[in-house]
Amino acid sequence: MHKRIFWRSLRLLLVVALCLGALATAGAVGRNEVPVRPEAMPVADVPSEETSPAPTQEEIRAAEEEAKAASARQRRASGLLARRGGLTGQQREVLCTRMGADEVLLQRLERGELTRTELTWLGIPNARADRLDRYDAWAAEYPEDSPETTVLQVNLDMDQDFYSLIWETADPASLEVLVNKHYALPAGYVPELEALGKGYGSGSLRPEAAQAFRAMADGARADGVSLRSVSAYRSYKQQNSTYHRYLKQYKQTTVDTFSARPGHSEHQTGLSLDINVASTRAHFENTAAFAWLKEHCAEYGFILRYDKGKEAITGYRFEPWHYRYVGQEIAKTCMDQGISYEEYLSLRPTVN
DSSP states (O other): OOOSHHHHHHHHHHHHHHHGGGBOOOOOOOTTSOOOBOTTOOOOOOOOTTTSOOOOHHHHHHHHHHHHHHHHHHHHHHHHHTTSOSOOHHHHHHHHHHHHHOHHHHHHHHTTOSOHHHHHHHTSTTOOGGGHHHHHHHHHHOTTSOHHHHHHHHHTTTTSOTTTSOEEOSOTTSTTOOOSSSEEOOTTOOOOOEEOOTTSBSOEEOHHHHHHHHHHHHHHHHTTOOOOEEEOOOOHHHHHHHHHHHHTTSOHHHHTTTSOOTTOOGGGGTSEEEESOOOGGGOGGGSHHHHHHHHHGGGGTEEEEEOTTOHHHHSSOOEEEEEEEOOHHHHHHHHHHTOOHHHHHHHSOOOO
16 A cells, blocks of 8 residues: 555545446345445545655656556557447446556557457456456356355355355555455454553554554443443464364364464454353344444444344354444445445445
């Protein structure tokens, strides 16, 4: 991710101009439903001038040169795509933006290596260029699905069994890091941590998440609701011990519905915590605390991570007590639209 305002703003403007018209209200997405985009899907958090230094003249010149090169690549792509039939204006626009940013992809187009079907996939704003073969495989198995549905289902990794295809997260320190049954934290990763402190329950979180939770607990207290952490950050060793303790009591298929394998737990990110309880027997979903969280957690940057009805996507049963810090903008999108974090990331445009 670029750190300078100028270049990141250029990239963001390209994406927004291209994709804004495609964004609409999103709900729960099933395999045979046509997906729609969430409103106000953020692509990146643009830093303010107060927190980032102004770009140097050298950086400005480099950004301008790259913008010119990208524009030239887009013109080349536009000329080539004009000769290819069967593409809509929006698809051509997305393709031109992709190839403006990816010279290798443009070279494949120039050599005639991209099929009509591959161009269809790449013409969808949230498609991923490294999953073309998987889109093809899904479409062959489910020919009734629209291209948009196919892209979403594969982006959600619905074509893979849980724990069958695993990637190591590229940026474990990112506030947007995805950790689930397909994405694992690097071995030995330990985040910066801050104790929640007296009156806020047990454990530690990353500083930004700890601060947000304290603010949320204070806000709830003002409304007569008590929120306390009962489990926050866990180390790899702790998660390994927890998971294997459950294996002594239940079958692995059962354990995997409520406990993450070591390396795959959100608790290891320092961005997640269990609030007040951590047991289905407590029926936290029937409490005033849960009702308050559902209404207000996004205001503080938290989401209900494993909601009811999302089990096939998240791989976990409903956990009304488990909340994840993602920042206010993303949290509002997820909670307002009733989508899981996996759906949010899978719907987000990838053209840049």
